[in-house]
């Protein structure tokens with residue numbers, strides 16, 4: 001599906017280091033594996049409400065990764081999904097009397113315009129789940145044939161049975177096992193599985209943690225005719241199938257917010273390995289959760305600060321971007337309404353500083369400082385501090401400094 005417009009991206013002189021990133025699966029920092037280019041899959045939105053600052057913050061983290069990879073000469077292939085058919089979206093559509101397709105389309109549009117306002121480099125492949133239902137069904141059939149999936153009696157569907165992934169069998173017969181990515185203990189896995197869309201109490205499952213791969217059609221729910229009969233995809237398999245379609249394994253980075261560590265990324269990885277025999281991703285990166293009014297900002301709680309509303313109220317989107325970049329992507333943090341006021345003032349100072357730039361052709365100490373900070377696990381607070389120091393100390397900028405703030409932090413001080 002259509003993504004959004006590519007922002008201007010100046011190229012910088014000199015050489016940039018390859019970034020290291022914290023890997024959830026090992027708990028330590030590694031240099032990202034870009035031997036086959038930057039193969040980046042980041043989980044996209046479930047489009048039933050506008051982009052809030054939590055989503056924006058997560059996408060800015062991976063946008064930063066894409067920017068420093070490109071600066072280091074890496075060819076990047078970036079893939080992102082939208083979960084445009086799923087229970088919470090269908091519920092919201094029902095509750096508000098809006099057709100689910102219209103709800104998804106309108107919120108995806110708003111997401112595109114939010115990302116464009118924030119200067120986020122779009123994915124090369126932006127894929128709606130409703131466009132890959134057949135591919136998912138074929139992959140689930142393959143998992144049934146290889147006995148990594150099984151059917152569970154589904155009396156409330158006249159279209160066949162639901163299909164589940166057999167975590168124990170995959171754990172015994174493939175390179176994947178439960179815990180390989182999340183490193184969680186069984187109790188925590190169970191708690192997250194229940195809280196995050198799993199159904200541990202479903203009768204007929206082999207392991208309570210087996211996730212749904214395919215949901216047979218129910219009355220009043222959207223469904224598609226496929227090799228498995230009428231139905232729709234389970235959640236984790238959508239990301240596996242979309243990643244396999246456009247990227248080569250192992251991915252360089254599989255990313256998203258930390259609420260996706262378990263079960264989502266663990267199970268997506270399991271499905272991928274069961275389908276291909278290969279390791280799914282060489283690194284799993286997760287952004288911290290943004291809170292507002294004391295709780296995780298979430299569509300289900302409704303405590304949202306929306307990018308679109310800030311922009312509509314006249315806030316410079318560069319100030320929103322800067323306010324988000326001031327937090328380290330891995331930390332959990334809380335948004336306060338004042339944050340953006342401070343960033344607006346900061347952008348004004350930075351713009352005035354940049355206006356005096358003299359032509360330059362060489363990488364400067366500031367460019368080196370930005371590259372070093374960002375290559376060290378995307379340390380955007382340190383990078384922002386380096387620019388702030390140059391502005392406060394009135395270090396005369398060159399055009400390369402201004403380009404570097406644009407290319408690496410995504411903030412165009414000439415606009």
Ligand code: 5CA
Pocket residue numbers: 043044045046047053054055057058081082083239255256257258259260287288289290291296297298
């Ligand atoms: N469609 C699925 C992924 S396949 C999904 O999680 N959608 S979402 O709309 O709920 O979230 C989109 C992205 O934003 C995910 O990477 C999620 O981890 C991240 N996210 C959600 N809430 C927050 C938050 N409060 N702070 C930071 N990131 C968040």
Ligand code: ZN
Pocket residue numbers: 042043044081239264
């Ligand atoms: Zn996903």
